[in-house]
Amino acid sequence: MARVFITGSSDGLGRNAAKLLVELGHEVVLHARNEDRAREAAAAVPGAERTLIGDFASLAAVKRLAAKANELGSFDAVIHNAAVGYREKRRLTSQDGFSHVLAINTLAPYALVALMHPPKRLVFVSSELHRRGRVDLADFDWERRPWNGTQAYSDTKLHDAMLAFALARRWPSTLSNAMEPGWVATKMGGARATGDLDAAHRTQVWLAVDNQQAATVTGGYFFHRQSRLASNAARDTALQDGLIAACERLTGIALPSS
Template sequence: MARLFITGSSTGLGLMTAALLAEKGHAVVLHARNDERAKAAMAALPAAHAVVEGDVSTIRATMRLAEKANRHGPYDAVIHNVAVGYREPQRIETGDGLPHVFAVNTLAPFILTALIERPKRLVYLSSGLHRNASADLDDITWEKRRWDGTEAYSESKLHDVLLAFAFARYWPDVLSNALEPGWVPTRMGGPAATDDLDQAHRTQAWLAVSDDPAAVGTAGYFYHMQPREVHADARNHPRQDRLIEICERLSGLKLDLR
């Protein structure tokens, strides 16, 4: 059986994915933002192997979370599920002076990937909105543009695909893929969402543990366990490299490419 770490797994799709994997006998390590959420997550899923706490909105806190997660590893797979949505009406700054959406949705997955002991598989949650995003990385932290919460979210979900494909290229011994769960009625998606909630968590679990031929490839993008069209610039190697360089500069981390 596999050992897995799932970020943002105290509620929503993360917890649903964890429950599905635990039901199949896998050892699942949950992640919650604080102690209250951690207790609630363990109460909701007593079969979980452990839960680690950590805020991923700041660089230092995300680094501490990676350290805590490593105590329960190594992992067969890490699922980068944590995210904030598209409803932020203004550019909310974190303690590092970065937009909250970028810090949680883009920089945190980079930091955790860089610092958690390298797993066999990486899974990044994106969104169908990524296909409408600008791939221009010149103002990635929204210092020059007028804030647009939907666009900032869409860009961050494109960044997640760029990260997945970059790590697939850098680390050929790791299966690194991305997916969209669909617009589903979770706390983030809202009650008007129209996709099937029962299907939304299955692709990430499948990519994390399945031996199906389609699940053991790398640099794939999926929806409901089927390949799906990806942003035209997602497979652009220079753009992937530039995003990695930006994340390295902002976080102060240098990625190990060995």
């Protein structure tokens, strides 16, 4: 059985993935942003090993979270699920002064990857909206452009796919993939979402623990356990390297070579 760490697992798709992994007999470590959410997560997934706390809007908190995770030893898989949505009407800022969306959706998963012991598998939750995303390295954090919440979210979901593919190139000992869950009726997706909620989390689990050949690949992009072609931008290796460099610069954390 595998040992899996899931970020953003106090509700939504992360919690559903955690429940399924526990049902399948795997060891699961949950994550929540604060004590209240941690209690909710533990109550919702009683078979989980434990819950780690770390607010993704704070780099200091992310660093502490990585240290706590490392104290538990290595993981077979880490699912980078935590995210904020596309409804922010203005450029909210994190504790470090970054846009809220970039801090949580891009910089926090990058920092965790860079600071945690490399797992055997990495799963990044992207979105169909990554196809609308852009990598503006000249204004990476929306400091000069007029704020557009949907575009900022789409950009970070592109970043997540790019991180998966960059790590697949740079870390040959780790299987690193991205997936999209579809537009589903979670807190983020909203009540009008039309996607299959029951199927949405299953690809995360499949990529994290399944040993069939289709799931043990690297540098792939998936929807409902089927391979899909990611956008051209996501697969651009020069843009991937530019993204890594931007994350290193903003966080002050270098990505290890492997």
